[in-house]
Amino acid sequence: MSSDKIDTGRTNRLPLMDDIAVRAGVSLATVDRVLNQRKGVRERTVSLVLRSALEVGYLSQEEYDLLVRPRPPNVVFLLPNGTNPYLRLLGEKVRKRADMRSRDSANIRCFFVDSFAPSALAAALRHHARWADAIACMALDHPAVREATAEIVARNKKVVAIVSDFAPAVRSAYVGLDNQQAGRTAAYLLGRFCRHQKGDVAVIAGSRIYRAHTDREMGFQSLVEEMYPELSIIGVREGHDDRDENYRHTLALIDHHPELVGIYNVGGSSDGIARALKERGRSEDLVFIGHGLSADTRRLLLDGTMDAVINSDPDLVLSAALAACGELSGDGSPPLAPLLKMEILLRENLPL
Structure with missing residues (x-):
C-alpha cells in the first residue's frame, strides 16, 4: 500500500504503517500481512487492522472497502493425465479462466496428475493444499485419497469432486452428472x-x-x-x-x-x-x-x-466447481452443488 496520503490535520506528517500498528496493538509485520492480503492472520485481527488504517488516514474509504472484502480463494484443479480429450478440453478451459483473472476472482491453477495411482494423487492433494483454499478434482474413490481429503477438509479447506464423485463422507461438494x-x-x-x-x-x-x-x-x-x-x-x-x-x-x-x-x-x-x-x-x-x-x-x-x-458442458462444470470452491452459505458451510444437466447429443443437434 502506498503511504502517499492526505494529511488528516492531526499531525504534520502522513500516516505510516507504524501508526496503524500502535493503534491496533499489533506488530508491524501483522499490519504488512493484512494490507497485502497475505494469509495467516485471524479475521478479527484483519478487521481491527483495517479499521485502524482507516481511522489514522492511511486508507481512504474506497481502499478500505476493497480490502475489507473477503480475499478471493486460491483454487487448484487436479485432473487425470492421459489422452482423454474431454478432460484435456476441461483443463484448457480452466487455464483460460485463470489467464482471464480479475482482482475479485479466484486465483486458479490447473495440474494433470496420475489419478490411477492413489498414493500419487493423495500426495498431490496434500502438496497443493499448502497453497490452495480449495481443490477441485476428479479423483479415485480410494482409502488413501479419502484420508488425504479428510485431512485437508479438517484444516477448513475445501475439496470438491468434479465429474466423478469420491469420499462423499468428507468431500465438500460434488459437481457432475447423476x-x-x-x-x-x-x-x-x-x-x-x-x-x-x-x-x-x-x-x-x-x-x-x-x-x-x-x-x-x-x-x-x-x-x-x-x-x-x-x-x-x-x-x-x-x-x-x-x-x-x-x-x-x-x-x-x-x-x-x-x-x-x-x-x-x-x-x-x-x-x-x-x-x-x-x-x-x-x-x-x-x-x-x-x-x-x-x-x-x-x-x-x-x-x-x-x-x-x-x-456435461465443461463450461458449466468449471463454473459450478468454482462456485462450490468459493462460496459459503449463511452458516459457513459449503453450498449444495446441484447435479449438472445431462445433454444427449446426436449428429443433428450438435452445438456450434
Missing part, C-alpha cells in the same frame, strides 16, 4: 438403436475405481436387464481412458464376439474405439454410445461412427 442415470440413459439409447436385435453388447470403462464409471456401468446393466433381455452384456474392459488401450480392447471384442451389436464407452478416448471399428468395417452397423463432447467425438458423430454422446 452417473447411474447417465448409464441407464445410454442403455435406453443403445437398446432403441438396436431395434430389439439379439446380440452382445460390451462396456469399456476407464477404471472401476472411478465411482462415475462404476455407477454408469451399474445403471447401464440394470436397464439392459430390465428392458432388453435379448441383449447380453459380455463384460467390462478397463482402458484407463487411453486411446491405444481402448483400440486393442475393441479389436479383441470384435474378433472374439461375432454377435457384437453395441459398445458403451463409460469413460473417454472414444477415438481409440472408433479406429478399431473402422479397421474391422463395423463403424456403420455397430451401435456406439459414449461420453464427453470434444473434437474427436464431434467428428465421430458427424461421420456416423458414434450414434450418441452423453455430455
Whole structure:
C-alpha cells in the first residue's frame, strides 16, 4: 500500500504503517500481512487492522472497502493425465479462466496428475493444499485419497469432486452428472438403436475405481436387464481412458464376439474405439454410445461412427466447481452443488 496520503490535520506528517500498528496493538509485520492480503492472520485481527488504517488516514474509504472484502480463494484443479480429450478440453478451459483473472476472482491453477495411482494423487492433494483454499478434482474413490481429503477438509479447506464423485463422507461438494442415470440413459439409447436385435453388447470403462464409471456401468446393466433381455452384456474392459488401450480392447471384442451389436464407452478416448471399428468395417452397423463432447467425438458423430454422446458442458462444470470452491452459505458451510444437466447429443443437434 502506498503511504502517499492526505494529511488528516492531526499531525504534520502522513500516516505510516507504524501508526496503524500502535493503534491496533499489533506488530508491524501483522499490519504488512493484512494490507497485502497475505494469509495467516485471524479475521478479527484483519478487521481491527483495517479499521485502524482507516481511522489514522492511511486508507481512504474506497481502499478500505476493497480490502475489507473477503480475499478471493486460491483454487487448484487436479485432473487425470492421459489422452482423454474431454478432460484435456476441461483443463484448457480452466487455464483460460485463470489467464482471464480479475482482482475479485479466484486465483486458479490447473495440474494433470496420475489419478490411477492413489498414493500419487493423495500426495498431490496434500502438496497443493499448502497453497490452495480449495481443490477441485476428479479423483479415485480410494482409502488413501479419502484420508488425504479428510485431512485437508479438517484444516477448513475445501475439496470438491468434479465429474466423478469420491469420499462423499468428507468431500465438500460434488459437481457432475447423476452417473447411474447417465448409464441407464445410454442403455435406453443403445437398446432403441438396436431395434430389439439379439446380440452382445460390451462396456469399456476407464477404471472401476472411478465411482462415475462404476455407477454408469451399474445403471447401464440394470436397464439392459430390465428392458432388453435379448441383449447380453459380455463384460467390462478397463482402458484407463487411453486411446491405444481402448483400440486393442475393441479389436479383441470384435474378433472374439461375432454377435457384437453395441459398445458403451463409460469413460473417454472414444477415438481409440472408433479406429478399431473402422479397421474391422463395423463403424456403420455397430451401435456406439459414449461420453464427453470434444473434437474427436464431434467428428465421430458427424461421420456416423458414434450414434450418441452423453455430455456435461465443461463450461458449466468449471463454473459450478468454482462456485462450490468459493462460496459459503449463511452458516459457513459449503453450498449444495446441484447435479449438472445431462445433454444427449446426436449428429443433428450438435452445438456450434
